[in-house]
Amino acid sequence: MSQARNRTATTSTLAALPLPPRGPGAFSLDPSWDFLNHGSFGACPTVVREAQRRVNDELEAQPVRFLVRELPDRLDALRLRFGAWLGADPAGLCFVPNATTAVAAALSAAPLRPGDRILTTTHRYNAVRRALDVVAAERGAVVDEAPLPARVSDPAQLFAALFDRVRPETRLLVVDQITSPTALRLPVERICAEARARGLLTLIDGAHAPGHVPVDLGLMGPDWWLGNLHKWLCAPRGAALLWVAPAHRASTHHPVPSHGRDLGLHHEFDWPGTFDPSPWLAAETALALHEAWGGPALMEDHAELAASARALLCAALGVEPPVGEAPGLRCAMAALPLPLPPEAAMPLHHALHEACFELPVQGVLGGCWLRVSAFAAYNRLEQFERLAALLPGLVDRLRG
Ligand SMILES: Cc1ncc(COP(=O)(O)O)c(C=O)c1O
Structure with missing residues (x-):
């Protein structure tokens, strides 16, 4: 095959997709339901599903070319786009299928020793608590939960409730940016700043955050942050992000070891074994739509x-x-x-x-x-x- 032929048909078709006006017509929701649960799994607009279909069409036209020769560059470009949006250094940004995977990856790197304590809140997501229990049992650590107040009129109350429960053995804070059962928005920027000042590590569970509240990871400065793109950004399900601070990049591993193990974050996370990258690549259209609708x-x-x-x-x-x-x-x-x-x-x-x-x-x-x-x-x-x-x-x- 000539080089000229090799180079053809490798440009993404997503840029050409016209974005629909903001409104219910952009979604496929069944009008006989009052759908008041965007927060669980989002709802994916038809244009984003069309973008995903186009990605799959490109992939199926030449699967090896797409997955082996094009995907790494496309993921690098996507990291630049999402990094700019989130105020995040793209070197620390990894695509993952969901928040649960991101939590497991972050916890793999948490330097916990026997007797150390992990502090989260009573409003944490259940699956995350289960992951904390597993890592605590493996390392001989203990999980504490700070009770959050029943009535909140000032974010400072949430800050105080958390730091009230910090003990000398507390090493890691695991804090939701927005809690799942109670929809409380925590002051994560202030929490991370205080944690840095006290020498505590922070894992910020922003599963609900992207597209929901402004996120500036440069300002926040967590040790690990994660966010789902399928919820409020309306990406296809299977698209989420993990961001890792420079100090933890060598020790943070994908929960599934693969070819890229120990070769750096992007090698590990960009190829967790053969997979469908279309939710990640179509997330770019979801971001374009979010911005076109007002950001x-x-x-x-x-x-x-x-x-x-x-x-x-x-x-x-x-x-x-x-x-x-x-x-x-x-x-x-x-x-x-x-x-x-x-x-x-x-x-x-x-x-x-x-x-x-x-x-x-x-x-x-x-x-x-x-x-x-x-x-x-x-x-x-x-x-x-x-x-x-x-x-x-x-x-x-x-x-x-
Ligand atoms: C706060 C929080 N953390 C983690 C998760 C887990 O997300 P996923 O099921 O996409 O892994 C959720 C899901 O709703 C959540 O609300």
Whole structure:
């Protein structure tokens, strides 16, 4: 094959994709449901799925050329794009399929010795707690959980609740940027700065953060940070990022050892065995769409809608909002504890499904917590009004 032929057909077709206007029409969501759970798995716009299809078409035209000769350069270019967006040095940026993999990779490098303590919060994600238990058992470390306050009006309360539980043996803080069951946004920049000053390591679980709140890793300065791209950035599922500070790059390993083991972060993470890179490559279109729809303005619209939803639901149920409106607390989800026991979570969830509402209801933290997501491109205030009209009757029925 001549060199000229070798060079043909290697340019990505993604740049040519026209981006749709912001609105429900950009998604494929079933209109018979009130889909108020963007936070769990996102919802992937049709243009992003088209981008993924095009990546797969390019891949299938010459799988070896694509995977062996083109993919490394494409991932380098993608790292530059995402690094610029997140204020992150691309040398520390790795693509992973999900936040869970990123947590396992980061914990592989945590220099924990017998007797060391890991501090997280009572609002941490369950899968992350399980990963902490595994690493703690392996290294003889102990996991502590700082209880977060039931009512929060100032991010400083969250900061204080965490550092209140730091002990002399505490070595690593594992902190959510936005908590999953309770939608609390933690002041991670301040937490990382304080941790650095005290010689503590930080693993920031930003699973919910990309596309949801502004992220500047240069400013934050964590030891490890991770974020899902499939949630609020609307990338295909299978796209997430791990960022590693320079001091840990040689010791952080992909949980699956492969050809690139010990050859550097990008060698390890870019080839975790044969895989489908299309979610990562199509994430670039998701980022272009996020920016075309307003970027920071879109995120602010999500937060505004979530604040309205919280006010509506709290008024309907006659409960105090658990989270105030301080700028540092604003985010695109609102959670509230219902006047029900934890065991009511499952029947309430089912009752909401019967009425075609999709949102998580969980028996956690000793209560029954409901969470709504507000994705301003397709969620509308009327959906939260409908929920607010339905909920008091369902809660009364379950109180029995
Ligand atoms: C705070 C937090 N951490 C980690 C995860 C795990 O994400 P994944 O299932 O994509 O690995 C989630 C998922 O929702 C989460 O909310």
